[in-house]
Amino acid sequence: MEASNPAPPKLGYHLEINPTAPAAHHPKPQSSSSRDFQPFGRWIPWLVPSFVVANVVLFVITMYVNDCPENSPSCFAGFLGRFSFQPLKENPLIGPSSSALEKMGGLDVQKVVGEHQVRIGLLYVISGFGGSLMSSLFSQTTIGVGASGALFGLLGGMLSELIMNWTIYANKLAALLTLILVIAINLAVGILPHVDNFAHIGGFVSGFLLGFVILIRPQFGWVSKKHTPLGYPAGPVKRKHKIYQYILWIFAAILLTFGFTVALIMLFRGFNANDHCSWCHYLTCIPTSKWSCKPKVHYCTTIQSATQLNLTCQGNGKTQSYSLSNATEIQIQDLCRLLCT
Numbered sequence: 492m493e494a495s496n497p498a499p500p501k502l503g504y505h506l507e508i509n510p511t512a513p514a515a516h517h518p519k520p521q522s523s524s525s526r527d528f529q530p531f532g533r534w535i536p537w538l539v540p541s542f543v544v545a546n547v548v549l550f551v552i553t554m555y556v557n558d559c560p561e562n563s564p565s566c567f568a569g570f571l572g573r574f575s576f577q578p579l580k581e582n583p584l585i586g587p588s589s590s591a592l593e594k595m596g597g598l599d600v601q602k603v604v605g606e607h608q609v610r611i612g613l614l615y616v617i618s619g620f621g622g623s624l625m626s627s628l629f630s631q632t633t634i635g636v637g638a639s640g641a642l643f644g645l646l647g648g649m650l651s652e653l654i655m656n657w658t659i660y661a662n663k664l665a666a667l668l669t670l671i672l673v674i675a676i677n678l679a680v681g682i683l684p685h686v687d688n689f690a691h692i693g694g695f696v697s698g699f700l701l702g703f704v705i706l707i708r709p710q711f712g713w714v715s716k717k718h719t720p721l722g723y724p725a726g727p728v729k730r731k732h733k734i735y736q737y738i739l740w741i742f743a744a745i746l747l748t749f750g751f752t753v754a755l756i757m758l759f760r761g762f763n764a765n766d767h768c769s770w771c772h773y774l775t776c777i778p779t780s781k782w783s784c785k786p787k788v789h790y791c792t793t794i795q796s797a798t799q800l801n802l803t804c805q806g807n808g809k810t811q812s813y814s815l816s817n818a819t820e821i822q823i824q825d826l827c828r829l830l831c832t
Contacts, residue, residue, distance in 0.1 A: 549595075550586075551574070552595075553586075553587050553591060553592070553595050554573075554574045554575075554576070554586075554587055555573060555574060556587070556591050556594055556595060557577070557587035557588055557591035558573050559573075559575045559576060559577055559587075559588075560572065560573065560575060561573075562588070562590075563577060563578065563581075563588070565578050566578065567579055567585065610705045610706065611645070611648075613701075613705060614644055614645060614648045614698055614701055614702065614705065614706075615641045615644060615645060616641070617644070617697060617698075617701055618640065618641045618643065618644015618645065618647065618648070618694045618695075618697045618698035618701065619638065619640050619641030619644065619694060620697070621640070621644065621693045621694055621696065621697025621698075621751070622639075622640020622641065622643065622644065622689075622690035622691065622692075622693040622694030622695075622697065623635075623640060623690060623693070624693060624751070624754050624755070624758065625689050625690065625692060625693025625694075625696075625754070626640070626687050626689045626690040626693060627758055628689075628754060628757060628758060628762065628763070628764040629689040629764045629765060629771060629772075629775070630687060630689055630690075630775070631763055631765075633687070635687035635690055637687070637690070639690065639691055639694070640687075640690035640691060640693060640694030641694055642694070643674075643677065643690075643691045643692075643694040643695040643698065644694040644695060644697055644698025644699075644701070645698060646670070646673065646674050646677070646695060646698065647674075647694070647695040647696065647697070647698030647699030647700075647701075647702060648698040648699065648701060648702035648706060649670055649702070650667075650670050650671075650674065650699060650702070651698075651699045651700070651701075651702030651703045651706065651743070652702045652706040653666055653667060653670065654703075654739070655702065655703050655706060655707055655708070655736060655739055655740075656706075656707070656708040656710075656736075658710050658711040658733070659708060659710070659711045674695070677691070678691060678692070678695075681774075681775060682773075682774075682775070682776055682777045683776070683782070684776050684782050684783070684784055686775070686776075687775065688774055688775035688776075689774065689775050692774065696750075697747070697751075700743045700746055700747040700750075701743070701747060702743075703739045703740055703742075703743035703744075704740060704743050704744050704747065707732065707736055707740055709731045709732060710729065710730070710731070710732060710733050710736070772784070787832075789804065789806060789827050789828055789831040789832075790804070790805040790806065790827075790831075791803060791804050791805065791823070791826075791827035791830065791831065792805065793818075793823060795817075795818060797816060798814065798815075798816045799812055799813065799814060799815070799816075800812070800813045800815040800816075800818045800823070800826075801813075802823070802826055802827060802830055804827065804830045804831040806831050807831060809830050809831070811826075811830055813826060
């Protein structure tokens, strides 16, 4: 799911800090805590190092499965024994053979090219770009992260592929209703707070249009001349594609190209789509009695001494002292938000 979080103040973040005069002219406030603590202490990163370790371990396992001395007449760095590499002529990147990669789950080039998996990759990437593009035009005061825009593009591509290749499917109506239901439920989730539904909609529309362009298939009953068996009865030759397929292909290609071009021009010119659409914000969040779509504004007064920062939340009256010298504006904003929530 595409998460949408408030951006820093320079980007329109609604957290505000009201500083007061220096600490030398104010008495120290009563702290709600019996001791000071240092909120931005040193910490040890673990996520990226874990990824690195996992990659190294997987590479070692792959080289063990490869077993170059057993399967090849010559190996690079043969002193490594079973963990030696394939000849540089076979793998200039210093690694295993293609068969070892297939054993470990790597994709066959022929499957990617011949079975058109590359089309799904293009659909995913371009849909993600379209979702981010629409989000940038409508959600200029928030930061959105996630891959759900691209995933919605896959849903849009499935729908357009079904429409485009209608003649080759059985149980068409059931498949169509199922797809529409899944899409509607996922889009409905986007009206909750902190979910970037603009990215979902942009990704879906991009994938829907792109699906007409790259997922077209021959109509039912068409036989390629290359695969016509000997003795196959000659008869009227069926067209590879129906007329409506050509029309949809041309229309979708033009609309997709035009939409991306116009959206990019508006983005680079600093266009804010919300200024020209008073109701569009309801597409990403609908206010109810259970939640509000407006980000809560927090106000804190600050007193900074040489080694200590004192914050008081004006909303709930809480006061806290932090062992922090020369606190930056971003650090103060984060601490104020934590103190007031």
